[in-house]
Amino acid sequence: MHRQPTLNDFIDDELLRAPMSFDRVIDAVLDRWRLRLPSHDRHDAQADRVLQQSRGDVVNTATRTLRRGTEPPAAATTSSPRATGAPRELALIGDDDVAVDIEIAHCVEAIRVRAEGELRELTTYTSGLVGDHNVARDTNPFGPEPYTRALWEGVRTLPLSRQAHAAFMREAAHPLAEALRLAYAGAVARLQEQGVEPAAHRTIIYSSSAWGARLPRYRPPADLSALQAPLSPASTGVPPRLPAEPPGAPESRGERGAPDLLTQLFEAVVQDPAMPPELPPLLLRLHPLADRLAVQDRSLLVLHEHALWRFIDTAVHQVAVATAAERPRMLGLARNLIDHLCAEEQTDPSRFAWATERLAASQRHALDQALAAAAPLIERLLRITREEAGPSTSTMPLDVGSLDTVPAELLEADPALAADSASGHLHQAVPGSHWRLYLQGDWRTLQLLWGDDGAGLWLLREPAADRPWALRASALDQLAREHLVQPLHMRSLVRRAASRMLGARH
Secondary structure (H helix, E strand, C coil), X not given: CCCCCCHHHHHHHHHHHHHHHHHHHHHHHHHHHHHCXXXXXXXXXXXXXXHHHHHHHHHHHHHXXXXXXXXXXHHHHHHCHHHHCCCCEEXXXXXXXXXXHHHHHXXXXXXXXXXXXXXXXXHHHHHHHHCCCCXXXXXXXXXXXXXXXXXXXXXXXXXCCHHHHHHHHHHHHHHHHHHHHHHHHHHHHHHHHCCCCCCCCXXXXXXXXXXXXCCCCCCCCCCCHHHHCCCCHHHHCCCCCCCCCCCCCCCCHXXXXXXXXXXXXXXXXXXXXXXXXXXXXXXXXXXXXXXXXXXXXXXXXXXXXXXXXXXXXXXHHHHHHCCCCCHHHHHHHHHHHHHHHHHCCCCCHXXXXXXXXXXXXHHHHHHHHHHHHHHHHHHHHHHHHHHCCCCCCCEEECCCCCCCCCCHHHEEECCCXXXXXXXXXXXXXXXXXXXXXXXXXXXXXXXXXXXECCCCEEEEECCCCCCEEEEEHHHHXXXXXXXXXXXXXXXXXXXXXHHHHHHHHC
């Protein structure tokens, strides 16, 4: 009996074919360089010959990188700097580094455009391999980003300047897109021959690796008033937990409408995918208090900026951005504030505003500590700018304390900001604000610690990693021109909940 292939079988098969795709790209770039070499310095005069001689190293490094990207997370993390105890470094990003990032972003986008149909179809087959019959997530380990990053790791082995590396990625964009289009189509054909049943076809919206200023397809309403029409439990997608019926005559539908809607809103909020798992039991304790508040303050069911919702947003954000060491303290603060709010007989929106300010004060204290810890680093950056004659792309070893992490799911980009103004907004931003930047082949959520227009330097720390970043102003401006800089704001969880509830109606 023929054995049904698994996702691991598919991965092994594709890894055997990956070198051929990388070889095609190198052939295409060599053809272009033999006709006309890219702009180069004196060390790159024979860039085509260097590429031809080192193509084996490029392909092997790219293939190894692609293979590492398919390893299980436990195996992949064993080589991480934090796991091995290797020292963390401060990355000083200059114009040449950003030029490479821009070409990598263009390369990923070219693949998405050229191979969109083949990529979507292959994802239905890989979803079938893992039993994800509704294609709820991207199960294809060979998407545009992994291939592009793997190729870049291979290109970095070339003994050429960073300018030549960027030129290679620029020339490689369309050949890689065509090579992957053929590779995806071939993979689909092989899976069909092996009898793999694809999952249900549906439109998969891939997050763009570049040009982040694009507007979303759906804009949620400005307030919650659209939810005032009756909502059935089935339309919300969450099972409501309604209070028990009191004895006596039943209430009218109008009297029951607000509590029912509030219940469904609370259920949708605590089931948000970005919700830290420790918080739903705490937040649900606010539900009876919200019921009493809604009787005297109808704006609770209209304004997503109401003091109660803002308190929930801030509490969730504060717990989520805390480091592992700080998380128990932040949870304890949120628990104490909720205990205090629930113990009061009187319901007043100002009490939630007071509790939110307590959370904000705690965040300011944490930022002050981070800035104090970064003071030696800031002085070091200023000293480097005084000593250097011009921009540099050097890196410096740095031993810093644990840094806060910021899940991108709890933040949202501001699509109303034009790309050419993003740089100006960061120049005017205050320490503690969060930004989304495309650096070293990936989108990263960063928190601004310090900036100096005179020195032309910006110090940020990376979310989800203990790594600081220093950007030169000229590099930041390049990213902004390519729509690779976005300001981020704390998300309104009730607005997201209302959006899902309204979307389920249609």
